[in-house]
Amino acid sequence: MSNPVHIDIDGTIAIVRIDNPPVNALSQSVRAGIVSAIQETDADANIRAVILICNGSTFMAGADIKEFGKPAVPPLLPDVVTALEAAQKPWVAAIHGNALGGGLEVALGCHYRIAQMGTMLGLPEVNLGLIPGAGGTVRLPRLIPMADAFAMITSGKPVTAATAKSTGLIDAVSNTDLLRDAVAFAKTIIDLPRPLALSAKPIKEPLADDEISAKSKALAAKSRGQLSPKIAAETLLAIQALDAQSGLSLERENFLKLKADEQSDALRYIFFAERSVSKIPSIKNAITKPISTIGIIGGGTMGAGIAASCLLANLNVTLIERDTASLEKGVERIVAILHVSMKRGLIDQARYDALTGNLSSSTDYMDIADADFVIEAVFEDMNVKKDVFAKLDAVVKPEAILASNTSYLDMNALAAATAHPERVIGLHFFSPAHIMKLVEVIHTDHVSDDVFATSMALAKKLRKLAVPAGVCDGFIGNRIMSAYRRAAEYMLEDGALPHQIDAAMKSYGFAMGLFEMQDLAGLDIGYAMRRRKDATRDPNERYVDIADKIYRMDRLGRKNGAGFYIYEDGKTPIHDPDIDALVIAESKRKKIARTSMTEVEIMDGLLAVMADEGAALLSENIAASPEAIDVVMVNGYGFPKWRGGPMYQSKSSA
Ligand code: 3H9
Numbered sequence: 001m002s003n004p005v006h007i008d009i010d011g012t013i014a015i016v017r018i019d020n021p022p023v024n025a026l027s028q029s030v031r032a033g034i035v036s037a038i039q040e041t042d043a044d045a046n047i048r049a050v051i052l053i054c055n056g057s058t059f060m061a062g063a064d065i066k067e068f069g070k071p072a073v074p075p076l077l078p079d080v081v082t083a084l085e086a087a088q089k090p091w092v093a094a095i096h097g098n099a100l101g102g103g104l105e106v107a108l109g110c111h112y113r114i115a116q117m118g119t120m121l122g123l124p125e126v127n128l129g130l131i132p133g134a135g136g137t138v139r140l141p142r143l144i145p146m147a148d149a150f151a152m153i154t155s156g157k158p159v160t161a162a163t164a165k166s167t168g169l170i171d172a173v174s175n176t177d178l179l180r181d182a183v184a185f186a187k188t189i190i191d192l193p194r195p196l197a198l199s200a201k202p203i204k205e206p207l208a209d210d211e212i213s214a215k216s217k218a219l220a221a222k223s224r225g226q227l228s229p230k231i232a233a234e235t236l237l238a239i240q241a242l243d244a245q246s247g248l249s250l251e252r253e254n255f256l257k258l259k260a261d262e263q264s265d266a267l268r269y270i271f272f273a274e275r276s277v278s279k280i281p282s283i284k285n286a287i288t289k290p291i292s293t294i295g296i297i298g299g300g301t302m303g304a305g306i307a308a309s310c311l312l313a314n315l316n317v318t319l320i321e322r323d324t325a326s327l328e329k330g331v332e333r334i335v336a337i338l339h340v341s342m343k344r345g346l347i348d349q350a351r352y353d354a355l356t357g358n359l360s361s362s363t364d365y366m367d368i369a370d371a372d373f374v375i376e377a378v379f380e381d382m383n384v385k386k387d388v389f390a391k392l393d394a395v396v397k398p399e400a401i402l403a404s405n406t407s408y409l410d411m412n413a414l415a416a417a418t419a420h421p422e423r424v425i426g427l428h429f430f431s432p433a434h435i436m437k438l439v440e441v442i443h444t445d446h447v448s449d450d451v452f453a454t455s456m457a458l459a460k461k462l463r464k465l466a467v468p469a470g471v472c473d474g475f476i477g478n479r480i481m482s483a484y485r486r487a488a489e490y491m492l493e494d495g496a497l498p499h500q501i502d503a504a505m506k507s508y509g510f511a512m513g514l515f516e517m518q519d520l521a522g523l524d525i526g527y528a529m530r531r532r533k534d535a536t537r538d539p540n541e542r543y544v545d546i547a548d549k550i551y552r553m554d555r556l557g558r559k560n561g562a563g564f565y566i567y568e569d570g571k572t573p574i575h576d577p578d579i580d581a582l583v584i585a586e587s588k589r590k591k592i593a594r595t596s597m598t599e600v601e602i603m604d605g606l607l608a609v610m611a612d613e614g615a616a617l618l619s620e621n622i623a624a625s626p627e628a629i630d631v632v633m634v635n636g637y638g639f640p641k642w643r644g645g646p647m648y649q650s651k652s653s654a
Contacts, residue, residue, distance in 0.1 A: 005033025007040060012048040013186050014041045014089075015179070023061035024054045026102045028073045030064075031080045034106070042088040049186040050091045052110060053179060058097025059119070060106055065128065065268055068259060077102050077134040078252060084109030085197040090189055094182035095119050095170070100158065105134040108143065111195055113170040114185050115161040116178045121169060122158025125255075126228040128271060129264030129642060133255030137235050138247040139198040144169050145205040146240065150212070154219055154232045199244040212237045225509040226642045227263050262652070266644030270634055273627035273645075277467050278456055280624075286453035289399070291461070292316060295368030296375055297388055299330015299361075302405055303377035305433030308337035309462045311355045312347075312434070318368050319361040331361050337434050365395045373458060375427060377405040385409065386417040393418040401451050403427040408474040411444045421446040425455045428475055429464075430636045438635040439464040440475045467632050470622040477632045479622070480646070483613035487606055488514050489544035493587050495594040496602055498564045499575045504602035509640025515564035516573050518547065519557035523564075527551040546586055550579065611650035626651070 004020040004027070016037045018024050034052075041050045054060060063077055075083075084091055084106065093099070093107035095115040100122050107113050107121075115121065123136045131137060132153065141149035144167040152159060164170045174181035207215075216233040223229040235254050239247040258264055293316045296307045303319070310317045311334070319334065321327035335356060342352045360367070368374060374396060376388045385404055392402055402424050404414055415424035426442025439459045443452060452468075459466035469475040474482055488501050502513020518526055526547055537543070550563060557563035558570060565573035587594045597605075610633070617623040623632075630645020639645055644652070 003033060004030050005037055007037055009047070010183060012046060012190070013183055014044070014047045014050045015183075016041070016050055016052050017055060018052070018060065019055040021056050023058050023098075024056060024103070025062060025064035025066075026060055026077055026080075026106065027064040027067060030060075031075050031077060034080050035075050035083055038083050038087045047089055048190045050087070050089050051094050051179070051182045051186055052091055052106070053094040053182065054096070056097075059093070059095040059099045060103030061098050062101030062103050062124075063133070065271065068264075068268060077105070078248065081105050081109035081134050081139075082199075085199060090186075090194060092182055092186050092189070094174075094178050095121070095161075096178050098122075098158065101125050101132065101136075102134050105132060105136045105139070108135065108139040108198055111197075112172075112185065112189060114172040114174055114178070114182050115164060115170045116174045117161055119161040119164075120158040121161070121164050122156065123153050124156040124158065126154065126156040126226075126232055127267065129226070129228045129261060129267040130258045131228060131232045131235055131251065131255055133252060133259070135199070135248055135251065137232070137239055137251045138244050140169075141203050141206075141236065141239070142198045142201040142244070143204065146203055146207045146236070147205065150207065150215060150233070150236055153236060154215070154229045156229075199248070203240055206240045209237065209240075212240070224506070224511070225640065227261065228258055228642075231258060263642040266648060266652075267642055269644050269648055270630065270641055273631050274465055274635075277625070277628045277631050278460065278465075280452075280456070280468060283449045283453040283456070286449035288457045289372070289401075289450060289454045291372045291454065291458050293318070293371045294373050294375065295320060295371035295392075295396070296377060297392070298376060298378040299326060299333060300377065301333070302429060302431060302433055303375075304330055304333035304337060305431065305435075306375055306377055306405065306429055307334045307359070308341075308434040309429075309464075311338065311358055312341065313461050313463065314355075314358070315461075316358045317360070318371065319359065320365060320368060321361070321363060323363060327361050327363055331359070334359060365391050368392075369395050369397065371396060371400055373401045373403065373454075375403045375405055377429075380406060380409065382409055382413065385414055389414055389417050389424070393420065399423075401425060401454060403455065405429050405433075406442075408478050410473075411442045411471045412446075415444045415446060422448040423451050425451055426471075426475075427455065427459070428469075428477075436636065437463070437465045438477075438632060439466050440469045440477065440632065440636075441466050442475060443468055443470055445471070465631065465635055467628050468624060469628070469632075470620070472617075472620065472622050476617055476623050476629055477636045479617060480610050480613045480629070480633060481637060483609050484606055485514060485518075486544075487609040489546065490542065491597065491602065491605065492546055492583050493544055493590060493592050494597075495587075496597045497580050497583055499573075500597070500599075501602055501606075502573075504599040505606065507599060508603050508607075509643055511638035511640075513573075519563035519565055519567070519573065521557070522559055523547060523551045523555065523557045544586075546583055549582060549586070607646060607649060610646035614647050614650075 006017045008015045020030050041047050091110040092112040093110040098120045099107050123132045125132050148167045161173050165173050219229045294310045295318050296303050297320045299319050299321050307317050319330050321330050341347045411426040415421035425447050428440035430436035430438050456466050498515040555562040558567050561567050566576045614629040623629045626647035629647050633639035633645050634641045
């Protein structure tokens with residue numbers, strides 16, 4: 001492999017350039033190259049400052065995660081950062097794109113940092129089940145206030161260059177040519193005394209122990225069993241009371257412990273799975289058509305969220321509704337989402353004005369005749385959707401793509417309702433659609449490769465995680481959830497109670513229990529869905545009546561204060577013994593002898609059902625890989641990410 005580290009000399013300034021595509025990860029050859037560059041520039045008396053810059057789209061995005069499963073080959077990253085800190089010449093990190101994890105730690109080893117506007121800087125190791133392992137927990141809180149370092153390290157969320165400048169993480173922002181600005185900056189510091197190395201400085205604005213403990217407690221609740229945020233908080237708390245050397249040793253010890261833990265294995269698996277699922281060999285040579293104008297049919301919660309996502313991706317959007325009153329409400333919803341984005345600082349006033357300017361609305365389908373792509377998000381009913389598709393088919397240009405945001409309907413039947421089924425695709429967004437990253441891209445039988453590839457590309461443009469799925473009732477996620485729900489209902493009749501099942505799955509790490517989730521969605525929704533399926537349900541299939549009975553007691557869930565649970569404050573589920581009695585009475589009525597179940601039995605039983613349904617999806621070609629199933633479950637259905645997903649779990653426990 002060619003040397004990824006090059007040195008150019010510009011007068012008295014050395015420019016050390018890293019070129020290790022795609023993200024300049026700190027592979028062994030990069031680490032070794034940086035160490036030689038330190039030695040070379042130290043030895044050259046003409047050089048008075050060094051700029052560290054990267055080729056390609058980003059500064060270093062971290063340690064090379066692909067090396068994590070193998071024995072570490074020196075020089076190790078912590079030693080590289082220590083060597084940088086001790087370099088004879090001042091090093092200036094010139095940062096663009098992302099400086100993440102080990103990449104930011106390298107920048108912290110440099111004596112100055114300048115970043116291009118738009119750069120993101122962060123220590124996202126917790127998302128991989130780790131903590132920073134090359135001095136980040138020790139150096140960051142010596143550069144910026146501990147409260148800011150704590151937030152960055154325990155959340156893993158990167159900050160913008162503007163925020164980094166305000167906290168002192170970077171010394172300067174470049175608005176134009178990064179290298180030119182970095183050289184100009186270097187010239188201003190050449191004659192200054194060398195700043196103290198970060199490891200020689202005290203902690204900046206340490207937090208009181210009780211403040212950190214309170215934050216740690218809040219984190220433990222939020223991370224629901226994930227170790228890394230908790231260990232990150234504990235490490236920072238301890239580091240406040242230690243000298244830098246002892247802090248570095250503690251960080252290393254905790255980093256290595258976490259790296260060897262199964263949670264980090266699972267999170268690394270999901271990291272690569274999320275990147276692999278959208279790579280589809282069969283459409284490698286397909287033509288991706290340019291998309292600039294989107295028509296959205298229906299301005300309800302889903303339609304508005306999808307429209308806002310499209311606007312935020314700089315697309316022109318026309319919203320269609322059936323009457324003026326609904327149209328006004330739809331536009332209001334979209335504008336409200338953009339307004340929240342502005343209030344949160346994600347877009348500024350000028351961008352808000354530009355994006356709202358890209359939105360038009362109409363009650364006439366002819367106004368989307370020129371759209372490149374139309375997404376319908378009307379009521380989830382086959383006849384209503386068929387009607388919309390027939391109208392669309394008649395007005396849009398022949399090359400326009402028609403997508404349905406359905407969560408379970410037969411997309412092939414919908415495509416057959418049009419004259420051009422090859423341009424029909426499903427895009428199953430998750431609610432709220434402007435926030436949730438997951439989209440299932442439903443591959444209909446007759447869809448053309450170009451339409452499929454263009455739909456995948458559009459999802460990427462919307463910054464979504466697109467997972468292809470075949471046509472079946474519920475696609476990947478809802479089908480697994482149906483199997484999970486069915487099995488949980490059998491467990492109710494067989495001996496478990498709703499709160500016991502919910503507690504078991506929450507203690508496994510699920511965001512919410514299944515029965516709490518049904519209460520949140522509204523028991524009327526599930527009831528209506530079951531009635532729609534009555535006609536086609538196999539009469540010999542085991543059917544559990546408990547949810548129907550609760551609905552008929554006018555317990556609709558959170559919305560009217562009672563469902564499987566009672567809600568006194570409208571949101572906190574309270575266990576209701578009346579529901580236990582109803583469940584027990586149902587077992588009796590069906591003459592089922594109840595057997596109590598332990599938490600582990602409940603968990604194992606339900607996970608096995610999910611994995612079995614996943615195996616069926618694979619054998620039916622609905623899901624292309626176990627990774628696709630895991631990515632859907634983790635990103636759309638609250639399966640704990642640090643467990644990797646049901647397929648990963650079944651493989652690891654096999
Ligand atoms: C760490 O640094 C530990 C240290 O504290 C201590 C060590 C001792 N390594 O995401 P993309 C690949 S832990 C190897 O699609 P984007 C990725 O798999 C690390 N490979 O692009 C993909 O490959 P392919 C802390 C990596 O533009 C390709 O690059 N850092 C790494 O949407 C493009 O990736 C992180 O957690 C890596 N570190 O987003 C940052 N990163 O084309 C992780 C990416 O074969 N990375 N690849 O599928 C990211 O968040 C995003 O990749 C980034 C770019 C935002 C940089």
